[in-house]
Amino acid sequence: MPQTQGVPHISLRHLKALAYVARHKNLTRAAKELNRSQTAITKAIGELETQFEIPLFERSPAGMKPTLCGEKLAHWVELAEAEFRAAGASYQNIKVDVKDASKLSVFSMSISYKRLASFIALYDHRDTKIAAQHLGVTRAAISGAVRELEDLLELSLFERDTNGIHCSPFCLQLARHLKLAFAHLRHGIDDIASLDGVTYGTVAVGTLPYTRTVLIPRAMNRVLKSHPQLEVSTTEGRYAQLEVALRSGDLDFIVGATRPLGDEKELVTETLFEDRLAVIVRTGHPLTKQEKVTLGDLQHYRWILPARNTPARLLFDRELSQDHLPRPEHTIETSSLSTVRGLLLESDSVALLSEHQIYFDKLYGVLTALPIALNHTYRPIGVTMRVHSHLSPAAQLFLEQLRQVAQEMPKQ
Structure with missing residues (x-):
């Protein structure tokens, strides 16, 4: 079976041939639309069936009908092809002198996956050494593949300065479309592998x-x-x-x-449910001994809060405004639950969290929620x-x- 992690080790041209044969259910029409020989298309399908170790088509005098596996794979390949076309359209917008960008190998799925893998690895890591280690190739191989791609496109994808490697605007667009395309191909491989139940x-x-x-x-x-x-x-x-x-x-x-x-x-x-925030303290905190606690009672305690402009922080600010209370000074901002837990257990600080986040801390009796209803913090x-x-x-x-x-x- 081809690899399912990263960029699939399958010929993009072969996959495109499969999709066109599945669409037309006819070898002659597929070959004509792809401008390739029937022999080349037949060979491509055969090599894919050898790689996947399963038949992808049922052959008969009436034509070539895709098997369930062939149909599934063709579906994902068509989704991937759409991303290649979208990348070509973005390129056409900035290279108006190019007559038909869709015919370039990088946008027509006629390019080697290895070249695109090098580009994606450099995009992900912004470092040729790390990119090379990720793919198990040399740094020269990464640089060479990217340079060939830039020559093909007649534009720079990466800029290098003393601060490292930076992406050009089109590089960002190209990477996004290619990564989505390869995600579809990975899903296709997983999909047909799952057909045995x-x-x-x-x-x-x-x-x-x-x-x-x-x-x-x-x-x-x-x-x-x-x-x-x-x-x-x-x-x-x-x-x-x-x-x-x-x-x-x-x-x-x-x-x-x-x-x-x-x-x-x-x-x-897609909303799964709504949740309300709570004021969390350690078990044994002085405020746990009070029968009634208000937000006003917390003015002299240090708050541990989510970062500014996050949904939880904005809701908390609104809650304070509703109660005509000032925002706390000298706060600690963190989204790390382990950090919040450590701070609470060794101080009298108070934290803004959901009770779901301290589910196990409540279960084991180390943290608790104060009886304050933050009714304006549902999210x-x-x-x-x-x-x-x-x-x-x-x-x-x-x-x-x-x-x-x-x-x-x-x-x-």
């Missing part, structure tokens, strides 16, 4: 602070219990960083407090995905489990 593949999840204690771990445990052959990877970070990874196909979705999307056309959110917790996102079977399984776990979460 066992779902294979990797789920890539971006996690925001709220989800890392219960929601994500519980969903992971459940999906891996029933599908132990799956691989799940999580990426932690700020929303802006995760959004970039989501848009380029490095993540299947982001799970956490959702953001208002406004006129956003490329992303969509939607959900999944952010690409519009018309084509999830792999593995990602779809994980999403279904997330929805189930979310339904069981206690309401605050």
Whole structure:
């Protein structure tokens, strides 16, 4: 089987040939549209079937009908081809003197995957040494492949200065489309591998602070219990960083407090449930001995808060405004739950968190929530995905489990 991690080790020209034969169900018409010989197309299909060790077409005098595996793979290849075309359209906008950008090998899927792999590795790491180590090649191979690509496009993709390697505007667009294209191809490989009744593949999840204690771990445990052959990877970070990874196909979705999307056309959110923030302290904190506690009672305590302009922080600021209270001074800002826990356990500080985030701390009696109802801090917790996102079977399984776990979460 070809590799499913990173850039698939399959000829892009062969995959495109498969998609066209599946579309026309006729070798002659596919060869004519691709401007290739029937012999070349036949050879391409044969090599793919050898690589996958499965028949992709049923051959008869009436034509070539794709098998279920062939049909599945062709679907994902067509999605990948659309990303190559979109990259070509972006290139055409800046290279108006080029007659037909879609015919360039980089946009017509006629280029070697190795050259594109070098480009993507350098884009991801911004360092030729690390990119070379990632692909198991020499630095010269990375530089040579990227230089050939730049020569083909007749423009610079990377700029180098004393501060490192920087991407040109078109480099950012090209990388995004290519990474999405290769994500589709990886999903296609996983999809046909799953047709024997066992779902294979990797789920890539971006996690925001709220989800890392219960929601994500519980969903992971459940999906891996029933599908132990799956691989799940999580990426932690700020929303802006995760959004970039989501848009380029490095993540299947982001799970956490959702953001208002406004006129956003490329992303969509699905709300799983709403949650309210709470004031968290250590067990034995002086305020736990009071029968009634108000926000005003906390003015002289040091606050541990999320970063400015995050949804939780904005809701907290609104809560203070509703109660006509000043914003706390000398705060500590962190999204690290382990850091918050350490600070709370060794001081009388107070923290703004969800009770879900301290689920196990409450269970073991080390942290608790003060009896203060922050009624203006409800926020939607959900999944952010690409519009018309084509999830792999593995990602779809994980999403279904997330929805189930979310339904069981206690309401605050």
